[in-house]
Amino acid sequence: MDAALNEIARALVAPGKGILAADESSGTIKKRFDAIGTESTEDRRRAYREMLFTAKGAEECISGVILYDETIRQTASDGRPLVKVLEDAGIMPGIKVDKGTTKLAKSPHELVTDGLDGLRERLVEYRGLGAKFAKWRAVITIGDGIPTQYCLDVNAHALARYAALCQDEGIVPIVEPEVLMDGGHTIERCFDVTRDTLHTVFDELFAQQVELEGMLLKPNMVVPGKANRTASPDEVADATLTCFREVVPAAVPGIVFLSGGQDDVEATANLDAINKRGPHPWEVSFSYGRALQAAALKAWGGSDANADAGRAAFLHRAKMNSLARYGKWSPDAENAA
Ligand code: 13P
Numbered sequence: 001m002d003a004a005l006n007e008i009a010r011a012l013v014a015p016g017k018g019i020l021a022a023d024e025s026s027g028t029i030k031k032r033f034d035a036i037g038t039e040s041t042e043d044r045r046r047a048y049r050e051m052l053f054t055a056k057g058a059e060e061c062i063s064g065v066i067l068y069d070e071t072i073r074q075t076a077s078d079g080r081p082l083v084k085v086l087e088d089a090g091i092m093p094g095i096k097v098d099k100g101t102t103k104l105a106k107s108p109h110e111l112v113t114d115g116l117d118g119l120r121e122r123l124v125e126y127r128g129l130g131a132k133f134a135k136w137r138a139v140i141t142i143g144d145g146i147p148t149q150y151c152l153d154v155n156a157h158a159l160a161r162y163a164a165l166c167q168d169e170g171i172v173p174i175v176e177p178e179v180l181m182d183g184g185h186t187i188e189r190c191f192d193v194t195r196d197t198l199h200t201v202f203d204e205l206f207a208q209q210v211e212l213e214g215m216l217l218k219p220n221m222v223v224p225g226k227a228n229r230t231a232s233p234d235e236v237a238d239a240t241l242t243c244f245r246e247v248v249p250a251a252v253p254g255i256v257f258l259s260g261g262q263d264d265v266e267a268t269a270n271l272d273a274i275n276k277r278g279p280h281p282w283e284v285s286f287s288y289g290r291a292l293q294a295a296a297l298k299a300w301g302g303s304d305a306n307a308d309a310g311r312a313a314f315l316h317r318a319k320m321n322s323l324a325r326y327g328k329w330s331p332d333a334e335n336a337a
Contacts, residue, residue: 005214006253008132008172012092012216013254013283016322017063019174021258021289022049023096023135025068032293038302046074046082047307051300052293053085055311061322064092066135066174066287072126083130094133094174095126097162101139110151111139116161123169133172135218135287136162140179140197142225147193152200160204167214174256174287176218177201181261184227187235191222191243198247212251218287219244220260221270230266233273240274250281257284259291267291268320268329275327286321293317 012019024032030040038044049071052058065086072095074082083093099115113136123134138155140147159175166173179194198219205212222239224231231239248255259267267288274284286292295317300310323329 001213002167002211004170005167005172005211008092009214009216009253010283012063012133012172013256013285014063016325017061018286018288018321018325019094019256020052020062020065020292020318021135021287022052022071022293023066023068024289025096025100026070029068032297033302036297036301042070044302045070046076047304048297048300049074050076050082050085051307051310052296052314053082053089053091055315055318058315058318059090061318062091064094064133066094066096067131068096072129072131087130092132093130094135095129095131096137097122097126097134097166098136104151104154107146107148107151109143110141110146110148112151112154113138113158116158119162119165120169123165123171127169127171131171133174133216134162134166135174135176137176137178137218140177140193142179142183142185142189142193147197149196149200152197156197156200156204159201160208160210163205163210163215164208167211172214172216173210174216174218175201175205176258178218178258178260179220181220181223181226183225185225186228187222187224187231187239190220190224191239194220194222195243195247198244202247202249212249213253215252216254216256217248217252218256218258221257221262221274223262223270226261233269236270237273237277240270241277241280245281248282252282254283254285256287259286259288262291264291264294264317265320265334268317268324269331271321272324272327272329275324278327285325288321291317292321
């Protein structure tokens with residue numbers, strides 16, 4: 001086992017802590033900014049992320065931040081690189097290294113993730129810029145006759161190639177196979193697809209010699225499709241844990257969930273319900289994008305004058321999810337804070 005990789009992976013899921021996913025691609029961040037009527041310029045993107053990274057006390061709840069290629073090269077208004085702003089606060093910088101999804105050949109309604117070409121060289125560069133961990137997202141869609149095993153296989157193969165390359169270069173891979181919430185499917189269908197997906201992913205990780213002790217898994221929770229209904233936290237926790245106990249080896253130091261379109265409090269309540277059923281073989285934490293940022297983005301509204309309000313909204317969600325890490329969150333905590 002590579003002790004250095006294991007140490008980073010464990011630090012990312014230290015007690016009470018989780019990850020902020022702030023690695024929206026230029027297209028995705030534009031969508032988020034459109035929703036608050038803010039033009040997505042390089043300066044506004046920097047200002048927004050600088051606001052999040054300078055929230056004092058965040059380091060008690062946030063172990064690491066996933067950055068986008070543009071952000072890892074940007075400088076804060078005080079002249080420090082944004083990477084240094086995070087390091088000075090005791091937060092580890094990470095980097096999204098996939099290049100997004102594209103249509104899967106021969107299966108028009110499924111996706112595969114690009115970005116393996118030149119990946120080793122990019123990892124070397126990102127390591128030089130301070131990245132300690134990386135992320136690659138594969139997307140699995142539930143629909144009529146999909147996902148196909150073919151789609152699970154090619155996405156798992158790419159995830160494992162990425163993860164092996166990361167470990168070769170001393171970077172902890174976050175392996176993210178996301179089964180989308182889009183659609184009207186049942187929670188049982190999500191359970192089956194998530195189990196098959198993770199089974200296929202761990203098969204490939206094993207085949208490609210990825211050390212499980214030196215990685216983190218970033219999956220969806222087992223939930224019904226968005227167009228179907230919302231499940232209770234107890235139902236989500238039971239389904240998710242039954243599924244994960246079957247297919248996620250105990251050697252994996254941590255599971256860091258994505259929020260995937262759950263609303264802020266829902267994502268916190270579900271994580272809390274899962275941890276209330278602990279201890280588990282792995283740390284169970286968060287790597288939320290929208291569920292950590294939605295309130296902060298709204299409070300900021302594109303204006304530096306609102307930076308304090310944005311930071312306060314972000315800190316509140318970070319603290320609520322930190323409580324959920326211990327299974328100590330309650331609806332009352334939302335109001336008491
Ligand atoms: P969400 O929590 O908004 O799903 O984002 C997490 C992420 O990094 C998706 O790749």
